[in-house]
Amino acid sequence: MDINDSTVFIPGATSGIGLALALALHDAGSTVVVGGRRTELLEQIAAEHPGLGTVHVDTTDPASIQVAAEEVIARWPGLDTLVTMAGVMQAEDWHHPDGFLASAERTITTNVLGPVRLIAAFLEHLRSRPAATIMTVSSGLAFVPLRVTPSYNASKAAIHMLSESLRLQLADTAVRVVELVPPSVQTDLMPGQATNENAMPLAEFIAEVMTILREQPEAPEVLVEHVKLLRFGEARGDYPQVVAAVNASDPHGR
Structure with missing residues (x-):
């Protein structure tokens, strides 16, 4: 991914990490299209950030994804990068079905089926690019x-293994999987997270991500230093201690 000269679609980028990454990539020289469900936020982003493209998409709706994909490809035929950013995170209590079932279904639909459907909608076009x-x-x-977010944890574990698997399957194409x-980043993903002192400031996170993308363009995973404690706990052999620390210090969710 050339951060200075790519054409990027980021569904789920009307706030938080998605919007911050969109702005950073745009500032670096890429053409960036922001996707989102709320029309008023898309209009606000377009007004405040001239040059950013906007497209309506609801990543929980297969039909909406297909319509958005057709629009993005028609308006920006040079599209060469898809960032499957959209996601939700909610606390759940699995002692009783009414404490988790609706949330679990919504989380899996958004965090797992959403990316799968997005990739399916854009893969043929991406494979046509050099x-x-x-x-x-x-x-x-x-x-x-994290104890309070079982479905979120599971959905992101699924995305990790999906990424690993697609990287193997698409190795014979020009499509890289990153x-x-x-x-934990200071955003509004969970109540209290934006002010959580244990979370990484958003601007610092995006700056480090952009540095990694610039300096390590072939890296299969973008890992800021702050996440390596979690990412490699099992490999280091201190996984139980890391689990205990995460669940002791971060009661709000990330």
């Missing part, structure tokens, strides 16, 4: 569970 990138977005919680693995 070089292309699919960037998936997992989480440090794909590797270390996995972005955020740690």
